[in-house]
Amino acid sequence: MSKQTQLAPVNTQVVVGNFTQTELDTLKATIARGTTNEQFALFVQTCVNSGLNPFLNHIHCIVYNGKEGPTMSIQIAVEGILYLARRTEGYKGIECQLVHENDEFKFNAKTKEITHEIGFPRGKVVGGYAIAKREGFDDVIVIMEVNEVEHMLKGRNAHMWKEWFNDMFKKHLMKRAAKLQYGIEIAEDEPVSGNTLDTTASYEPRQRIDITPNTNVVEVNDDEFIDPEAETKKRWDEIHAKLQQYGMTKDDLKQLIVKHFNKKPNELTLQQLVALSKFIDMEHQTRQSAVQKQESFDPENLQFSFDEFEQGNLD
Structure with missing residues (x-):
């Protein structure tokens, strides 16, 4: 028999991006300590989408007590900004x-x-x-x-x-x-452009992630204050622009809102609009992945590969 090619070991613990379950547990207990599961899921989504590593001081998760419970502030460190800048051509x-x-x-x-x-x-x-x-x-x-x-x-x-x-x-x-x-689109209150994931698992991977009405996620940029009314309008404008860019309909939008919030569109809070924008990105990535998998499946090429294998010389 010929020598078999040695395969690289596969990390079967990788569950979200490059984060293993052990690393997620560490994040939840340290850097993102005090976050709800929904808030933690959004923090991990931001890390994965941007390519920023919280273990390397690129991105911080700050939790403080707000009027409606634990409030999370996602802040990008200058180390994170420079990391992205150095990757720019x-x-x-x-x-x-x-x-x-x-x-x-x-x-x-x-x-x-x-x-x-x-x-x-x-x-x-x-x-x-x-x-x-x-x-x-x-x-x-x-x-x-x-x-x-x-x-x-x-x-x-x-x-x-x-x-x-x-x-x-x-x-x-x-x-x-x-x-x-x-060109770093990295206002800390929205996802960072970069390599995205089809879907983002939760800290508890067997549970579905919902952003509930009690979730209070406020992401700010260096403690700069915003006008809630103007920011809400800005969020809706961005959401409608994404729908047009991704070829999604208003019905698609309504389905996402019902699925994740069980509310009418005009009842969504500013924090929930931030989450909705992320869910739209995730839905788009899921659809793109499905299309790419369908296009990459070619029965003729598959048959050719089998024929080649059968004709190969085996010791």
């Missing part, structure tokens, strides 16, 4: 500097040229800038004054901003520049 890096009151700083808005000279003692921070570079594209420059981020000192991450203000300010600048230059 033409990536040439991001420069970031803080400007102190004793520095000499000038920015020519017409030529996009920055002159920054540092003197000591530098004094307190008065502003900062980040430059994101990409081959074949103009540099993206983000310039901010300190007063533009002062509201962060009163947000949910206030302790971080008060204790490490300079570091947090620089990360904020880098995130903004990276999103603009590298």
